Structure formats: C-alpha cells, structure tokens
Amino acid sequence: xxxxxxxxxxxxxxxxxxxxxxxxxxxxxxxxxxxxxxxxxxxxxxxxxxxxxxxxxxxxxxxxxxxxxxxxxxxxxxxxxxxx
Amino acid sequence: xxxxxxxxxxxxxxxxxxxxxxxxxxxxxxxxxxxxxxxxxxxxxxxxxxxxxxxxxxxxxxxxxxxxxxxxxxxxxxxxxxxxxxxxxxxxxxxxxxxxxxxxxxxxxxxxxxxxxxxxxxxxxxxxxxxxxxxxxxxxxxxxxxxxxxxxxxxxxxxxxxxxxxxxxxxxxxxxxxxxxxxxxxxxxxxxxxxxxxxxxxxxxxxxxxxxxxxxxxxxxxxxxxxxxxxxxxxxxxxxxxxxxxxxxxxxxxxxxxxxxxxxxxxxxxxxxxxxxxxxxxxxxxxxxxxxxxxxxxxxxxxxxxxxxxxxxxxxxxxxxxxxxxxxxxxxxxxxxxxxxxxxxxxxxxxxxxxxxxxxxxxxxxxxxxxxxxxxxxxxxxxxxxxxxxxxxxxxxxxxxxxxxxx
Numbered sequence: 001x002x003x004x005x006x007x008x009x010x011x012x013x014x015x016x017x018x019x020x021x022x023x024x025x026x027x028x029x030x031x032x033x034x035x036x037x038x039x040x041x042x043x044x045x046x047x048x049x050x051x052x053x054x055x056x057x058x059x060x061x062x063x064x065x066x067x068x069x070x071x072x073x074x075x076x077x078x079x080x081x082x083x084x
Numbered sequence: 085x086x087x088x089x090x091x092x093x094x095x096x097x098x099x100x101x102x103x104x105x106x107x108x109x110x111x112x113x114x115x116x117x118x119x120x121x122x123x124x125x126x127x128x129x130x131x132x133x134x135x136x137x138x139x140x141x142x143x144x145x146x147x148x149x150x151x152x153x154x155x156x157x158x159x160x161x162x163x164x165x166x167x168x169x170x171x172x173x174x175x176x177x178x179x180x181x182x183x184x185x186x187x188x189x190x191x192x193x194x195x196x197x198x199x200x201x202x203x204x205x206x207x208x209x210x211x212x213x214x215x216x217x218x219x220x221x222x223x224x225x226x227x228x229x230x231x232x233x234x235x236x237x238x239x240x241x242x243x244x245x246x247x248x249x250x251x252x253x254x255x256x257x258x259x260x261x262x263x264x265x266x267x268x269x270x271x272x273x274x275x276x277x278x279x280x281x282x283x284x285x286x287x288x289x290x291x292x293x294x295x296x297x298x299x300x301x302x303x304x305x306x307x308x309x310x311x312x313x314x315x316x317x318x319x320x321x322x323x324x325x326x327x328x329x330x331x332x333x334x335x336x337x338x339x340x341x342x343x344x345x346x347x348x349x350x351x352x353x354x355x356x357x358x359x360x361x362x363x364x365x366x367x368x369x370x371x372x373x374x375x376x377x378x379x380x381x382x383x384x385x386x387x388x389x390x391x392x393x394x395x396x397x398x399x400x401x402x403x404x405x406x407x408x409x410x411x412x413x414x415x416x417x418x419x420x421x422x423x424x425x426x427x428x429x430x431x432x433x434x435x436x437x438x439x440x441x442x443x444x445x446x447x448x449x450x451x452x453x454x455x456x457x458x459x460x461x462x463x464x465x466x467x468x469x470x471x472x473x474x475x476x477x478x479x480x481x482x483x484x485x486x487x488x489x490x491x
Contacts, residue, residue: 019150037151043213050211057210 001079006052007072013047027069034068054078091260092489094334095174095269095322096429097166101138101315101416104165106173109426110433112415113441114462118299119416120313125278132282134290136301138315138417139276152232155218157193158275160228162318162422167229167269174322175334179269184237184259186252186270187226187320189421190245194277196220225273235269243421245476246386247345248272249319250424250484254343256323257484266328271425273318280314280420287353289388290314302418303445304385304411305392305453312386315417319425338432341469342371342485354390355475360398364471367483368402375403377469378485380440380459382431384473385411386418393452395473400455408467410459414444424474424482431470432486440465 011025018040025034031041045056052075059078065071098105101119102112112119123137145153145161156164167187171179179185196219203212218224226241244251249272256268274280284290291311294301302313321337329336344366348359368375381399385392392411399409412427419426434440442459449458459465469487476482 035151039154039214043215046211046213 003072003076006076006079009051010048010072010075013051014044017043017047025068027067027072029068030066048075052079054082089261089263090326091257091323091340092326092329093321093323093337093340093432094329095170095172095176096337096432097169097173097320098317098426098429099140099143099162099165100317100419100426101140103141104143105169106429106433109430110437113412113430114434114439116441116444116462117415118444119315120298120301122295122298123278126281129278129282132278132285132290133292134281134285134311134313135295136291136298136313137276137281138313138419140316148232152228155215156228157196157219157224158316159189159193159273159318160225162275162316163187163225163229163273163320164232166271166273166318166320167233170269170320170322171233175332176322179233179235180267182237182266183235184256184265184268185226185230185235185239186242186256186268187229188241188243188248188252188272189225189274190243190248192220192222192224193275194279195275238265244480244482245478246418246420247424247474247476247480247482248421249426250428250472250474250482251345251480253321253323253340253425253428254345254482254484257340257343260323260325267322267324269320269322271318271320272421272423274316274420274422276314276316284312284314291387300445302387302414303447304383304387304413304443305396305449305458306446307448307450309387309389309392309450311388313417315419317419317422317426319422319427319429321425321429336489338435339487339489340484341373341487342367343483344370345480345482348479348481352479353477355394355481357394357398357401359481360395360473360475361401363481364398364402364473364483367471367485371485373469373485378403378407378471379467379469380408380410380465381471381473382427383409383411384475385443386413391475393450395475396453396456403456405455405457407456408459408465409456410441410443412441414446415441424472428472428484428486431472435467435470435488438464438466440467
C-alpha cells in the first residue's frame, strides 16, 4: 500500500471516529490540539489495528509519534514489516 | 414538617416514545395517540411471541459534545436530553453546584453488553473500545449525565427494576425533606432492546394477542389484556426545597408530600394486594393525609393479568369505589425505569391543565379489576392530590403522593 493511500485511510477513519473535519488532519497536527485524550488514543489504536491488520500496541514505544505525521510513518512501517 | 422542608417540583424533562419534550408527551396523551408499533426484528426471535414495542423516533443528539457522547448509549442520551429540559424549565442555566443526581435504569445497555460479550466469545477483547466500559457499567446513565451536564453534587444510581424512576425520585425527596441536600435532578431512563420483551415473553407476561394491531396491544385493566408492551424513554424532574424555589422565582409544577417503598416477599415475580396496600398506606401516612384526601391514582398497571388485578383490588381497598384511576401504559407501553418518572410528570401537567387522559384501550373493564372509578374518557377533572404507583419485578413497590402546589 502506498503512503498516500495509508494517509487517506487514516484520515477518513479518524474523521469518522472522532468527528473531525478532514481539513484539520495535516501531518503537523498534534493529537491534543485535535481534542483527543487518552481514551481516544486507545480507541484510535483499536480502529487502526483492525483496519490495517497490524499490532500497534506491542510495537509502540513512548515517543514513537506525537503528531499525525508521526502516526502515518509508524503505521506505514508496521504495514511494511507485516508484508516483508 | 417545617416550611423549609416542603419539597416541590420546579423542572421536568421527558423523552418518550412520542419524541422529545414534556409538551409533546402531554399533548399526545390527551389526543389518545398510541406510541406503540410493530418492531419487525421481534418476529424472527424464537421464544418471543410479542411483536410490539414503543421506541423513540430518530433524534439528533449532536448537541451533546462528542467527548461526552462517546461513552453514552441511548439510555444516557435520552437522560441527558430529559435532564437538559428539566434544568431549562426550572429556569437554571446549569446544574447548581450542590445539586444531587439520582438516576438509574433497569439494566445497562443490552446492545453494548452483547457487543462486548461477542468479542469475548470470539477471544478478541483487544477490539473492544475503551468507551464500552462506560456504556455497560451499572451506573452508566448516572455517570454520563453527570459528566455531560457538570452535575457535581452527590450521585446515586439506584436500580429497582421497573420502579427505578419513582424510587430515585423518592430517595431524592427523602434526602431534601431530611435537610441532607437542597435540590436534585432525579428519575429514570431505559433504552429498548428485544431482550426486554424476551424477559416478559419467557414469563408469559408479554402482550401477543394484538400483534397486528399495535395501538390496541397494551390495555391496562381491560378484560382482553394479555401482557406488557415494552418501550423506552427517560423522565427526569428537578426538585428542591420550597424556600429555594420561592427565593429564585421558579415555577412550581407540583409538590411532593409523601413517599413509601416496600418489598413483596411472597413472590419475586407476582405482586400481592397485601404489600401494595401496605405501600400505599405507608405513603399516605408519610404525607399525613387520609385516603379521602386523594382524588386519583395513576396506577402502575402494565396490562398483565395478575398485576392489574392485584393493583385494582388494592386501590379499591384503600380508597374505595369513588377513587379515579388511570394508567398511561395503554398509550406508552411500559417505559421500564422511566415509567414512574415519565408518568408522574405527565399526570402532574394534566392536573395543572385540568384535563386527564383516560386509560387507553380500556374498552371493557375486567370484572377482576372493578371496584374503582376507572377514567375511560377524557374528562375535565379537578385533581388536587394523586398517588403515583410503580412496582417492579423482584418485589419492589413504590407509591408517591403529589399535590397541586398551594401557598
């Protein structure tokens, strides 16, 4: 899957799950500034794990991503690892 | 009782199977509209013989911010809507800092529980979202409404099955009367799920004789009644000391003057006349009034064979043959935890308007339910004091006495 398609799918999922305007979903967007809290963070992981069939929880280390751009990169890496 | 401990209702909110608002509830009742319809999914479930339910229309709840809405199921959405209306009609922009909240449901959301259990059975709990926790816990409506509306006082999520709404009001009333709190939002809420009908179908207590005529399916005290029709909604009132209400210029809907609650221990499912009589007499005693001081009883009467008969006999025994009696479950079905509070609100409003809805579908009074003056047509009635009954599986009986506010 191309990075562009990953970004598109992540943005669509987050917009739906958290009722966000997709125009706010830019690579430098900070999760806290998007209005998401710790419960949302866990639910975001659940949504993305099921969508991409990846294991975020057991591969995540604190600091892996703090912005949406970081999340795009992280998910892309896990998808590549899965397909390797 | 000192003047300061008189307890009055100054706000009321309703979400009923008719839709949003107390005005719509009362208007629909007075127009004789049935809130019941065929619920198609019931037809395909083995073990359920009733195909009727009373479900609320689609409602836009997006006025509740997502951060609060995400942990709510329908029962909390309903209650937030009703509590918002109760505060508004109480002329309050928000809940006072020390106001308490007494709110419960019969069980937590079956839909949420089934979704969670399904993931458990599939061994995929990692797919369950965190917000599910706050949807299935027993105090889910209490917690969600308190969070959404910033109700910072004491919170009690009491559950007494179908008597939940009235018991929560009774507890709040008792606490205010005793001087423990100054004000409270209180009532009940429930969301419909086919499992609800299943519970009563299993006990042969769900209405099935009128599956093709939903408007006729719930018929309290009628000789052709066959059982309960389950429905959903939320009724919440704001109550406070009379002093508070007068000081801030609130409109007073009615005064609560007595309450009692007891437990039937002869049977976990069947009420008996003895315990219902004891409950109503205890309520009269707490109000320091005599049976002759009561103008009408708004019965629990769910359209079951045994329950309606026992209640009618009990009312006749305590109040005599001239007591006016109605049940609103012919219109609404049984709104479960919301029934006590929704019906209390509706009767209080109709008392003020001087009109009283009859028991819908009471075409032929069952001989076993005679001995009282059933309200069978809409009439201009001068009601000053009424009793509201609510009973529940498990044995809870509750009776509350409401009086037109007199200075």
